[in-house]
Amino acid sequence: MAETRDRALDAAVRVVGDQGVRALTHGRVDAEAGLPKGSTSNWFRTRDALLSGVLVWIAEQERAELTAAMAPAHTPDEVADALCGMLESATGLNATRTRARYALFLEVTAAPGILPVMRTQRGLFEEWTRDRLADLGAPDPESSARTLLALCAGLIVNRLTVAPDMPVRESIDLALRGALAG
The missing domain is CATH 1.10.10 (Arc Repressor Mutant, subunit A)
Known part of the structure; x- marks a missing residue:
């Protein structure tokens, strides 16, 4: 079933x-x-139940892929490599899923019953990112995680819309250096 x-x-x-x-x-x-x-x-x-189910499904798949990609990453360069790979996958091989995620993000702002589901999933990503940054020695992993996630979201939107071949490595390196320097 x-x-x-x-x-x-x-x-x-x-x-x-x-x-x-x-x-x-x-x-x-x-x-x-x-x-x-x-x-x-x-x-x-209901449609709301379907929307919620799809949001959770996408988040679970993305977290599993991110966890697998980050498993061997123990240095800032390895983390940057994994993040860049995930961004390229999100805007290439998995672009349909990523477009669905962003479309759902906008939709749930008008569906207050689904918004908590989205916030819960976002919280799990923030927690996961915060823990990775703390492992790397970031002095403020909480705000660094939010900043890194926001940067990644912006890079994804740019690559899905106006700049499909936009390089991401320089931005990721800069954000990680900032996070680790405090």
């Missing part, structure tokens, strides 16, 4: 990433996933 849920969530990400949030319906997700009618609504009864 969980396979059906996973197929629905994968399909929902494609629908939102390729067609926008307004295209997200239970029926479209069923069709995109090749599932029988009503399958998605069995897992997500």
Whole structure:
């Protein structure tokens, strides 16, 4: 049964990433996933439940990928390499998922019931980033984590929109040096 849920969530990400949030319906997700009618609504009864489910699904996938990429990273250069790789993946191979994430971010501002889900997921990313920066010796990992995440978000938006080939390494190096210097 969980396979059906996973197929629905994968399909929902494609629908939102390729067609926008307004295209997200239970029926479209069923069709995109090749599932029988009503399958998605069995897992997500309402549109808000589906939106929340997709947000959590995207965040879980991104955290798993980030954790795997960072596992061998123990120095600032290795962390920068991993972050650059993740940014390039987010704007290349996984661009559809990333577009879906950003589209959902904007949508949930009008859906107060979903906003806590998004904030919880953001908090998990901040905590994870703060811990990595603390491991590297950052004197203020809390604010450095927020700054680094904001920089990464801006780089992603630029690469998805106006500057698809924009290099990211220089910006990441600068942010990490700043975080480690205090």
